Amino acid sequence: MSVIVDDELWSAVGDPIRRRMLDLLLTDGGGTATTLSERLPVTRQAVAKHLGVLDRAGLVHATPSGRERIYAVDEAQFARAVAQLSSVGAAWDARLRRIKRIAEAIQLSRDSRPET
Amino acid sequence: MSVIVDDELWSAVGDPIRRRMLDLLLTDGGGTATTLSERLPVTRQAVAKHLGVLDRAGLVHATPSGRERIYAVDEAQFARAVAQLSSVGAAWDARLRRIKRIAEAIQLSRDSRPET
């Protein structure tokens, strides 16, 4: 029942800065390390490293344009990541519900038994 | 529109080992650092540290029993984490769909324009 997840994808999305970067890239449709760093609490170099991580995970890709490197979200890969996220969420949710059911069953059998 | 997420919760769940630990604790209903480490590719001490992280995030709690410390998932807090997971997933999904819609609109307007 355990969901097979791509750890690299997950850890790419696990970092709060990278999540905000994806957010910014999605809303703006693209951006460079410099423009992103202006709206984030870290330096351009830190952003550049994060972009490298996201790039290696396939979540973004860069298109050089003169002296700039414009990054944009790879929609297909990003959709895969979102799907994994929700499938893990769904699996855990189902497990929680099953446990709650079992707990209730135990409670019932305990009620129907005489005092210890 | 950006979802407010508890970074500590996320990073607790972001680690692949911790995800597997939560899985094990959920399926078994509880466990100690030693029993968990037998089923994980890391040492007992590493597991103990992870349990510390999960504990501080409120996702698990320990009940001492003799020389053992039995950890179990805190269902309420865990449910909160799952909810955050799915809400981020939903937000991203919605954003993806909106972008796809816009892309199609641009495509249409380009088709209806004469060649450049």
Next chain:
DNA sequence: CGTATGCGCAACCAAAGGTTGCCTGTTGCT
């Protein structure tokens, strides 16, 4: 044509994940 700007590289630092080694306390068996 020179200056400003965007980027990559290197050195360096702190925190996180992981390991080994050791010590303490509980258990359980003679």
Next chain:
DNA sequence: AGCAACAGGCAACCTTTGGTTGCGCATACG
């Protein structure tokens, strides 16, 4: 009661990762 076995906590150490500063190079632009 006494001792071996076992679970767990602590400390030292290593490596990776996220972050910084400083620098050099290339491209754009007045």
